[in-house]
Amino acid sequence: DGGITQSPKYLFRKEGQNVTLSCEQNLNHDAMYWYRQDPGQGLRLIYYSQIVNDFQKGDIAEGYSVSREKKESFPLTVTSAQKNPTDFYLCASCPQITGGGYTFGSGTRLTVV
Amino acid sequence: KQEVTQIPAALSVPEGENLVLNCSFTDSAIYNLQWFRQDPGKGLTSLLLIQSSQREQTSGRLNASLDKSSGRSTLYIAASQPGDSATYLCAVEAGGYQKVTFGTGTKLQVIP
Numbered sequence: 722d723g724g725i726t727q728s729p730k731y732l733f734r735k736e737g738q739n740v741t742l743s744c745e746q747n748l749n750h751d752a753m754y755w756y757r758q759d760p761g762q763g764l765r766l767i768y769y770s771q772i773v774n775d776f777q778k779g780d781i782a783e784g785y786s787v788s789r790e791k792k793e794s795f796p797l798t799v800t801s802a803q804k805n806p807t808d809f810y811l812c813a814s815c816p817q818i819t820g821g822g823y824t825f826g827s828g829t830r831l832t833v834v
Numbered sequence: 835k836q837e838v839t840q841i842p843a844a845l846s847v848p849e850g851e852n853l854v855l856n857c858s859f860t861d862s863a864i865y866n867l868q869w870f871r872q873d874p875g876k877g878l879t880s881l882l883l884i885q886s887s888q889r890e891q892t893s894g895r896l897n898a899s900l901d902k903s904s905g906r907s908t909l910y911i912a913a914s915q916p917g918d919s920a921t922y923l924c925a926v927e928a929g930g931y932q933k934v935t936f937g938t939g940t941k942l943q944v945i946p
Contacts, residue, residue, distance in 0.1 A: 727877070763923075763938040811877055822868050822883040823925065823934065827876055 723748045727812050727826035733834050734799065742797045742829045744812035750824070751817035753795035757781060758809045758828075767810075770795055771817070799831060807832045836861045838926050840937035847914055848945050855909040855940050857924035862902045864928040869898050869909050872921045872939070881922075882909070914944045 725746045734740045744753065755767040766779030770789040784803035789795055795812065812826040837860045847853050857867070866885050870878040882891045882898040884907070890899040897910040911918060923939040 761938065764936040809875075813878075822866065822880060823878075824880065825870070825878040830875070 725826035750814035836935040838937040857907040
């Protein structure tokens with residue numbers, strides 16, 4: 722079945738450490754997205770990519786970096802500059818055409834220890 | 835700037851009741867509206883996608899309607915079940931290439 726796989730489900734990060742969250746899709750979608758879900762604030766866009774080797778900053782890109790070397794993969798690196806103690810990250814994809822609707826992964830919960 | 839509001843933030847109903855969840859948006863020039871379900875600690879599961887040219891979509895016990903002129907969408911759940919307990923979010927795509935704005939959701943509890 723087609724879908725989006727995020728890994729790991731839980732991730733622990735020491736202060737000063739960078740970590741990378743994985744997002745893989747087999748839906749043949751061109752566009753991929755990273756969101757952070759904050760309690761009471763909903764989903765906030767971190768980065769998005771419309772095509773391989775291209776990506777754009779979202780509303781809260783500071784402290785994060787991404788790459789898009791393959792159509793299927795859009796990893797997110799959380800750098801030591803990101804100070805929140807616990808965050809929930811969601812990856813999504815969408816067909817290239819406008820109006821295609823989103824498909825989401827199951828999420829990664831990141832905790833600073 | 836598009837704003838998406840979902841009221842109420844939380845709702846508790848007895849099993850078997852029919853219910854309506856509301857979503858309102860400020861910019862009516864939308865491409866589509868999508869309803870999602872989210873269980874605690876999980877990702878978002880797409881329930882229904884309504885294109886701007888459509889008035890409603892149905893899937894099983896779920897029916898979503900869209901009124902662009904009034905900036906409103908409703909998600910109707912028939913004969914609610916405890917398994918329907920979750921947070922329901924709506925998302926509106928408008929204002930440029932895949933610019934999507936999410937509501938903060940309605941947390942539904944269906945009591946057996």
